[in-house]
Structures are given as structure tokens and as C-alpha cells.
Amino acid sequence: MADRRIVIxxxxxxxxxxxxxxxxxGASGLKVTVIEPREQLARGVAYGTQDPAHRINVPAERMQLSAAEEGDFDRWYRTTEAFNEDTAARWHDGKVYPQRGQFGVYIAEQLSRAAASSPVELTHVREPAVALEGDTVITASGQRYQADEVVLAISHPPPALPGALEALKDHPAVIANPWEVDALDRVAEQDRVAIIGSGLTMSDVVASLNRLGHQGPVVAFSRRGQLPRPNLGGSFEPRPLNYQQQQASTARGWLRRVRQEVAQAAEQNLPWQLVLDDIRLHGQQLWQQLSLNEQRRFLRHLRPWWDVHRYRIAPQVSAVIEQLHSEGRLQLQAARLLSAKAEGNALRLTLQPRGGEPKILLVDKLVVTTGPAHGTLLKTDALLNQLATQGLIQADPLALGIAVNADSQTLNLDNEANPHLYVVGPSARGRFGELMGLPQVAEHAETVARQLLDIHASQPVERCPTSPKIF
Structure with a gap:
């Protein structure tokens, strides 16, 4: 009997x-290979940042690897030197919002502990995967890694420039990807800054600029001009909804229901966050009850409102935004970008406000914070592009990621599932819905792990030189 190999x-x-x-x-005989170019694992876009202005946007007590470990990150963090040194992490209500890189440190420590006590063999390959041939993953240097199952954990493609900026992608005033190391170091102290997008990334950019000593004016704009809402302060018991109540499985029906629940909560002197939190806990079930057309309606009309209420802002970052706004150094506008023209090293932006006349904005830097271009995921990653070109995978119908079945197995162009090729994380959210918040992503990872281990336990692999390819 040969060992079983899982490549992530x-x-x-x-x-x-x-x-x-x-x-x-896992049990003895299982070999896990993680192919990731970064020096350290668990240091992706979200938790790889070392900027002290970037904080977890929910209390640490709500961050964990599994439901059984609720509160573990909070307990771990309070014992670290980082907690003692970062006096701003503890908020007025006693909850802690660590710098985001600390969660990456925590996950890396959990990985190290698990590896030290496990019979499973773990290997980290520090280069990108570029192709899958038969049952073999090939890396950029030509190394080959045979696999019984491959799991795609590729979630966040690079941001895409708005069409009005395509011709200016190399202009020194355009900061197309604020997540690049030292991207904001190009902003001078008195620069006039515009930020396209008004979500969590915009909030991080504003906090970073403030930390770097920027004193110039900042204008953030998006089509709706909505900021992420604040987290709930203090302690409250959950407020569960009655999901047995007659309810139309439509986007409009759920909007009406949520408004009713929020109004009832207000009558009970309870905050609206309790309603949204319970909806989030049941988000995957509710999403899968909607038809494809209703899912599209939600994304087209309600997603921006859901995002600003669901993905909330750390109070430390919110305080920076409120301060800069009160001082007149930060403006928020509901507008879209009509055009952009270079004027030397500066830009002349033409904005179309909602319900108003176009206006001109002269800026020294324009930061794009519209987030990862999830619709381009299958084109921007070499491995995914190869698989899609060969028809082995396809985008989900909502263009949120990769099409999968209920077992997180990829679907080819004939909608046939591949029992050896899985997706874990946000790229599967077209199927599952709520797969961007950390608790749901952690739960999904645990579920996929359980499926893979069930296969390992029930279907030992016999390998010989003439064994057929499995993909």
C-alpha cells in the first residue's frame, strides 16, 4: 500500500x-504538501500585513479555527508580548482588536503545534503551482508533485483597474494595489489623495496614511458612498430568528424580513447587529435556498448594503476615520469615476455624484480599493487558467469564483464533478454563499478536511507503475 498524498x-x-x-x-501514511510561494504559511492578503494600523475587524474572541475552539485566539493573544506592547488593542468595552498580522502568527503557531504532534507528513513548497498534468502538480521551476487529491485554496486575485484608469495603469499617481509592500510610501505628506472604494480596504488605507503622517486632503468615493458599520460594543445574548416562520425565498422577501426583525429588536432596545449576526450564522443555508435568479438579484441590488453591515470596522480604525472627517481632512462622496487624465505627475478626475452634476477633482495620488477582481480569478492565476482552458474547471454562474458541487468538488464544463479536485475557501462562495468571513471559511476548511480524511480511511490507494491517471 502506498502513502496517500494531498496537495494544497x-x-x-x-x-x-x-x-x-x-x-x-490524519493518520500515518498521509502526506500533505502545501504549495505557497510566501516564506510563511497563513500570511495571505488578509493576515500577511505587518502594518500596525491594520486590525482584526471583529473582536478576537470571534476568531478561531473551529467552533470547538471558540475564544482560543483571544486567550492566546492576551498571553503574548504583542498584547502588552499594543495598548490600543484593548477597546473600552474590554474586547481586543489585535493587529491583523497577529492572527497570522497565531495560525502559524497552531500549524507548527499540529505538525509536531501529528503522524501526518507536512511539506511546504515555496513556489507557485502553474499546471496540473494527470495526477501531478507542476511548479514554476518544473518540480512535480504527485497527488491523490488536489485542493485549490486560491482565493484573491489582484485588483482590477476601473476602465477609466486602464490607460493610466503605469502613471506614478495611480496606486493600483494598496496591498503591495510599501505601496503607500509613495504618498507625500501633503499629497491630495483620492480613494476609489469606501469599504474595509479604504478604511485600512486611511488608517495607514494617518500612521505615516499624511496631512493632505483625502476624498474617498464609491457609487453609494457607504462606510462599513461599527461593531457592537458591550455584551449581548444572541437574538435568534425563527427560521420556521413562513418566508418568501427571495432577495426582496429577506430584505423585508430583516427590516422587520431590526425594527422589533429596536423596540426591545436591542441593536441591529444581533439580527445581522444571526442571519450570518445561517447565511449558507439561506443562500442555497435562493434560486440562481434571486442570488443574482441579491448581488446586483443588496450586496453593497449587506457588505457594509456584515463586514464591520474595528473601532480603532473607525475612530481614525471619524477624527479625520471631523477635521475636514477626509471626505466621503457617493460618486462614480467618469474619466481620468494625466496632468504631469497628478491626475484630473471627473466624478459623477449621485443626483448631481459632474465635478472635477485634482489629485496627486489615486488609490484603488475596490478589492480583488474575483471575476478574473480563472484568468489571472496560471494553474486555474490552465484548468479552465482545458475545460476541467469553470467559473461559477455568479462569477464569484470556481463552480463546485455540494462536496466542494470542482465541476468541469459538462458539470461533472471531479472527486479528486476540491476547492476550499472564498472561491467556493458561489455555491455556499457566506464564505468570506473567517468563521465560515474555517468551518469550510474543517468540512473539506473531514471529507478528505474519510476518503483516506475508506479508500487506501494502491499505486503501481501502470496505474491510470486520476484526473
Missing amino acids: VGGGFSGTALAVHLLRN
Whole structure:
């Protein structure tokens, strides 16, 4: 009997969480390889940042690898030197919002502990995967890694420039990807800055600029001009909804229901966050009850409103934004970008406000914070592009990621599932819905790990030189 090999492509939070669960629960004979170019695992876009202005946007007590470990990150963090040194992490209500890189440190430590005590063999390959041939993953240097199952943990493609900026992608005033190391160091102290987008990334950019000593004016704009809402302060008991109540499975029906629940909560002197939190806990079930057309309606009309209420802002970052706004150094506008023209090293932007006349904005820097271009995921990653070109995978119908079945197995162009090729993390959210918040991503990783281990336990692999390819 040969060993069983699982190859995970991508070592951000999703891929690392999957590896942790495989290490914790796997048996001897299982070999796990994580292919991730970064030096350290668990240091993806979200938790790889070292900027002290970037904080976890929910209390640490709500961050964990599994439901059984609720509160573990909070307990771990309070014992660290980082907690003692970062006096701003503890908020007025006693909850802590660590710098985001600390969660990456925590996950890396959990991985190290799991590896030290596990019979499972773990290997980290520090280069990108570029192709899958038969049952073999090939890396950029030509190394080949045979696999019985491959798991795609590739979630966040690079941001895409708005059409009005395509011709200016190389202009020195355009900061197309604020997540690049030292990207904001190009902003001078008195620069006039515009930020396209008004979500969590915009909030991080504003906090970073403030930390770097920027004193110039900042204008953030998006089509709706909505900021992420604040987290709930203090302690409250959950407020569960009655999901047995007659309810139309439509986007409009759920909007009406949520408004009713929020109004009832207000009558009970309870905050609206309790309603949204319970909806989030049941988000995957509710999403899968909607038809494809209703899912599209939600994304087209309600997603921006859901995002600003669901993905909330750390109070420390919110305080910076409120301060800069009160001082007149930060403006928020509901507008879209009509055009952009270069004027030397500056830009002349033409904005179309909602319900107003176009206006001109002269800026020294324009930062794009519209987020990863998930619709381009299958084109921007070499491995995914190869698989899509060969028809082995396809985008989900909502263009949120990769099409999968209920077992997180990829679907080819004939909608046939591949029992040896899985997706873990946000790239599967077209199927599952709520797969961007960390608790749901962690739960998904645990579920996929359980499926893979069930296969390992029930279907030992016999390999010989003439064995057929499995993909």
C-alpha cells in the first residue's frame, strides 16, 4: 500500500486551516504538501500585513479555527508580548482588536503545534503551482508533485483597474494595489489623495496614511458612498430568528424580513447587529435556498448594503476615520469615476455624484480599493487558467469564483464533478454563499478536511507503475 498524498495549492488562511485540520486528525501514511510561494504559511492578503494600523475587524474572541475552539485566539493573544506592547488593542468595552498580522502568527503557531504532534507528513513548497498534468502538480521551476487529491485554496486575485484608469495603469499617481509592500510610501505628506472604494480596504488605507503622517486632503468615493458599520460594543445574548416562520425565498422577501426583525429588536432596545449576526450564522443555508435568479438579484441590488453591515470596522480604525472627517481632512462622496487624465505627475478626475452634476477633482495620488477582481480569478492565476482552458474547471454562474458541487468538488464544463479536485475557501462562495468571513471559511476548511480524511480511511490507494491517471 502506498502513502496517500494531498496537495494544497495556496497557503493563505484557507489552505493553512485545511492543513491544520488534516494534521490534527490524519493518520500515518498521509502526506500533505502545501504549495505557497510566501516564506510563511497563513500570511495571505488578509493576515500577511505587518502594518500596525491594520486590525482584526471583529473582536478576537470571534476568531478561531473551529467552533470547538471558540475564544482560543483571544486567550492566546492576551498571553503574548504583542498584547502588552499594543495598548490600543484593548477597546473600552474590554474586547481586543489585535493587529491583523497577529492572527497570522497565531495560525502559524497552531500549524507548527499540529505538525509536531501529528503522524501526518507536512511539506511546504515555496513556489507557485502553474499546471496540473494527470495526477501531478507542476511548479514554476518544473518540480512535480504527485497527488491523490488536489485542493485549490486560491482565493484573491489582484485588483482590477476601473476602465477609466486602464490607460493610466503605469502613471506614478495611480496606486493600483494598496496591498503591495510599501505601496503607500509613495504618498507625500501633503499629497491630495483620492480613494476609489469606501469599504474595509479604504478604511485600512486611511488608517495607514494617518500612521505615516499624511496631512493632505483625502476624498474617498464609491457609487453609494457607504462606510462599513461599527461593531457592537458591550455584551449581548444572541437574538435568534425563527427560521420556521413562513418566508418568501427571495432577495426582496429577506430584505423585508430583516427590516422587520431590526425594527422589533429596536423596540426591545436591542441593536441591529444581533439580527445581522444571526442571519450570518445561517447565511449558507439561506443562500442555497435562493434560486440562481434571486442570488443574482441579491448581488446586483443588496450586496453593497449587506457588505457594509456584515463586514464591520474595528473601532480603532473607525475612530481614525471619524477624527479625520471631523477635521475636514477626509471626505466621503457617493460618486462614480467618469474619466481620468494625466496632468504631469497628478491626475484630473471627473466624478459623477449621485443626483448631481459632474465635478472635477485634482489629485496627486489615486488609490484603488475596490478589492480583488474575483471575476478574473480563472484568468489571472496560471494553474486555474490552465484548468479552465482545458475545460476541467469553470467559473461559477455568479462569477464569484470556481463552480463546485455540494462536496466542494470542482465541476468541469459538462458539470461533472471531479472527486479528486476540491476547492476550499472564498472561491467556493458561489455555491455556499457566506464564505468570506473567517468563521465560515474555517468551518469550510474543517468540512473539506473531514471529507478528505474519510476518503483516506475508506479508500487506501494502491499505486503501481501502470496505474491510470486520476484526473
